[in-house]
Amino acid sequence: MRLIKYVFLLAVVFAALKVPGVLFAKPLPVSMLQMFFFFSAVVILLAMTATDEGAAGLVQPVISLFIDPSYTISRAVVIIIIPLIAAWITFAAVCDEAAAPPIVRSLHPSPPSAFTAYGRTIEMAGLANPYRAIEKTDEAAFRGLVLEGGKLYFKNCFFCHGAKLDGAGHFSQGLTPLPLPFKGTDTIAQLQESYVFWRIVKGGPGLPHEATPWLSAMPAWEKMMTEDEVWKTTLFIYDYTDNRSRSWAR
Amino acid sequence: MIFYNALGQLPEFLQRKRPRFALEDFSARRSFNCAVLLLVLFATLVSSNVCLASTQIGKDIYQKRCSWCHGANGNGDGPAAAYLNPGPRDLTSGVFKWKSTPFDEPMPTDQDLRASIAGHKPATGTLAGLNGTSMPGWSDVLSDDEITSVIDYIKELGGLDPPALPSIELSGMTNPTDAEKARAKELFKDRCSECHGAEGRGDGTKRLKDDWGGRTWPRDLTKPWTFRAGSGVEAIYTRITVGIPGTQMPSFADTRSKKALTEAERWAVADYVASLANADTMPVAGAVARAARIETETPAMPDDPAWSKAAGAAFYLTPQLIADERLFTPTIDSIVVKALYNERDFFMLIEWHDRTKSLPGDSLAASLADGQVYPDGVAVQFPSALPDEDNATLPPFGMGGKEANGAVDIWFWQAQAKPGNNETLRILQASGPQKIKDMDTNASGVTAIGNYDKGVWRVVFKRPLKTQTDGMQFNGRRFITFSLAAWDGSNAERGSKHTLTPWLWMSMTGPPNKSIYFWPAAIGILSFAIIWLIFRNTVRRG
Numbered sequence: 001m002r003l004i005k006y007v008f009l010l011a012v013v014f015a016a017l018k019v020p021g022v023l024f025a026k027p028l029p030v031s032m033l034q035m036f037f038f039f040s041a042v043v044i045l046l047a048m049t050a051t052d053e054g055a056a057g058l059v060q061p062v063i064s065l066f067i068d069p070s071y072t073i074s075r076a077v078v079i080i081i082i083p084l085i086a087a088w089i090t091f092a093a094v095c096d097e098a099a100a101p102p103i104v105r106s107l108h109p110s111p112p113s114a115f116t117a118y119g120r121t122i123e124m125a126g127l128a129n130p131y132r133a134i135e136k137t138d139e140a141a142f143r144g145l146v147l148e149g150g151k152l153y154f155k156n157c158f159f160c161h162g163a164k165l166d167g168a169g170h171f172s173q174g175l176t177p178l179p180l181p182f183k184g185t186d187t188i189a190q191l192q193e194s195y196v197f198w199r200i201v202k203g204g205p206g207l208p209h210e211a212t213p214w215l216s217a218m219p220a221w222e223k224m225m226t227e228d229e230v231w232k233t234t235l236f237i238y239d240y241t242d243n244r245s246r247s248w249a250r
Numbered sequence: 251m252i253f254y255n256a257l258g259q260l261p262e263f264l265q266r267k268r269p270r271f272a273l274e275d276f277s278a279r280r281s282f283n284c285a286v287l288l289l290v291l292f293a294t295l296v297s298s299n300v301c302l303a304s305t306q307i308g309k310d311i312y313q314k315r316c317s318w319c320h321g322a323n324g325n326g327d328g329p330a331a332a333y334l335n336p337g338p339r340d341l342t343s344g345v346f347k348w349k350s351t352p353f354d355e356p357m358p359t360d361q362d363l364r365a366s367i368a369g370h371k372p373a374t375g376t377l378a379g380l381n382g383t384s385m386p387g388w389s390d391v392l393s394d395d396e397i398t399s400v401i402d403y404i405k406e407l408g409g410l411d412p413p414a415l416p417s418i419e420l421s422g423m424t425n426p427t428d429a430e431k432a433r434a435k436e437l438f439k440d441r442c443s444e445c446h447g448a449e450g451r452g453d454g455t456k457r458l459k460d461d462w463g464g465r466t467w468p469r470d471l472t473k474p475w476t477f478r479a480g481s482g483v484e485a486i487y488t489r490i491t492v493g494i495p496g497t498q499m500p501s502f503a504d505t506r507s508k509k510a511l512t513e514a515e516r517w518a519v520a521d522y523v524a525s526l527a528n529a530d531t532m533p534v535a536g537a538v539a540r541a542a543r544i545e546t547e548t549p550a551m552p553d554d555p556a557w558s559k560a561a562g563a564a565f566y567l568t569p570q571l572i573a574d575e576r577l578f579t580p581t582i583d584s585i586v587v588k589a590l591y592n593e594r595d596f597f598m599l600i601e602w603h604d605r606t607k608s609l610p611g612d613s614l615a616a617s618l619a620d621g622q623v624y625p626d627g628v629a630v631q632f633p634s635a636l637p638d639e640d641n642a643t644l645p646p647f648g649m650g651g652k653e654a655n656g657a658v659d660i661w662f663w664q665a666q667a668k669p670g671n672n673e674t675l676r677i678l679q680a681s682g683p684q685k686i687k688d689m690d691t692n693a694s695g696v697t698a699i700g701n702y703d704k705g706v707w708r709v710v711f712k713r714p715l716k717t718q719t720d721g722m723q724f725n726g727r728r729f730i731t732f733s734l735a736a737w738d739g740s741n742a743e744r745g746s747k748h749t750l751t752p753w754l755w756m757s758m759t760g761p762p763n764k765s766i767y768f769w770p771a772a773i774g775i776l777s778f779a780i781i782w783l784i785f786r787n788t789v790r791r792g
Contacts, residue, residue, distance in 0.1 A: 086773050
């Protein structure tokens, strides 16, 4: 009986945890739910087997299922159905040929300390957007730069990264991996502008080894955009998405 | 003021209702006049204020979200416009393609504009919007009220009035009988196939343009996920009934036209068009091609019946945007792969819809092409050394690279370069787009045969599983890595201007394998044994 109570309690908690996902389209991560229920199950088992009575109570329904004459049908069902379900799950797993082999890649690989572009070696340390300072000193000039960046974005980037900057451009569906979104707080908001600059300038071909290069369709833009243009485009993608780049603490 | 007729008197019906109202009294009439005037003035002010505020909000949203394609002034000339096909709508023209009002009513409803902005759900994939275009759906970014404001601003830009006629009636939908279905097929052939092609693949024999001077291509009706404003029977019926304003798609409800159809006929044709959808050519995210083992047949020809039994996998084609001369406005968007093999040879059928058979020197091809005609083509690419592990580093998918294991083998088939010529097959080994080496085609053992029929190219590549050359060998691995590229020569595609896929996977399924039953059976028996043991134990102790 206690077990049923616990299960009921857990079901209520599960429902509460599902609410943000179902009603507000803000689901919790699956891994978090799995972890929570794993530990809950362990704690319940520990709590119930702490005393001999509790342990006996836990095993009692199983024993009565197997020896109580009134459970003959349930007994037969359990003995036959459970192995069949196990066999079926295994069969489905064996037959699943539709999935491609998983590719392990790191989303934001660590950048090199320096890289070569535009005919010189660029140090990552101290690299900053030269236009960022204008934001505070000359608002009108800054808006002009953002507008220029926007024009560049819509002539070069939006085919893949999207008109909404959500990584869902009209050519995005054919690409593996999918283009990254800029909107939201988990991509460019987690990075420094210098990192974004490096990724744009060196593209997929410039990725370090752990990011399994060559699967990315991101071109190395150093061949098609000037340094200035890349910095302006960076201004635009932060401005449009209301994101701020990470910066050094002062 | 509307209470008064020209002589300053109330209409009769109002006078009758209020006989005791002292209209003859001059001062009473004047104060009544004043009150009405004030009321009207107030109402106008309030409503125009609300309108002003809404269009201003709409204008601000428009400048932030829409102006990049549709232009700062709505002329359809934003910075992105030159790179798009179809181009962004000129919103000042007041002509809207996706409307539900009858053909003789030029104005769309607010709901039509809302649907175009919020987006339509596609038949496959996740990108809502005007399907098959670069216009995304905005309902995840803009609230209903914000979309209303944008609609108000767009109506101002286009000088739109509310439509005088309501949306067309959709209540007449019925399930057509077999006779009606047969008749619909006839009607389609007569009314639609000139532009949409005999099988509906958009491979018509007519060059089309829109009112803005741009080139338009008739819809490939077998690909419902590219139907701009939805692919349900109702949506198709709406297009047939209303037409697509600004294009050469007419209304088939216009009784002045010799091609007019009755309502029942239009529903039947809509049903027929919906039935043309071909699920086999619909790309699905994460699809994997399959090479099935066969025993006897050698399906070297594209029309061999063995191919109809083979399972196909469909993939999106993306234009080449990385290197050299790039392509922004592709005309082919998906490609289907089927593969078979026996103990000696490997066969691969590549199938894609292309509205034009691009034959340089042919007058029909020249009349349909955009610019000079180049031959159509397709290429399959493999890593020269198929990696031993599934997650091994692959060569750059854009024709390989210089690093170790960066080389790729490419089988490049091209249709006839002029009438009377043969198709060509080149075998290339590349380590980057600038480092391409022509190999000996005969020594490679690869052969290819292509066939164009009613809007579909079918090309079969054949090669022995093992060859003496140093290129790619089928090494018995279950997953083969490959990628594809395709050229539509009528769209000025040649050289680096083409569409492509990233690296894809093909599983070699092998002959029907009894071992797949082993583990399920073993697990089943094992779990039965465990439960039985627990059962015996409990019974003995209990």
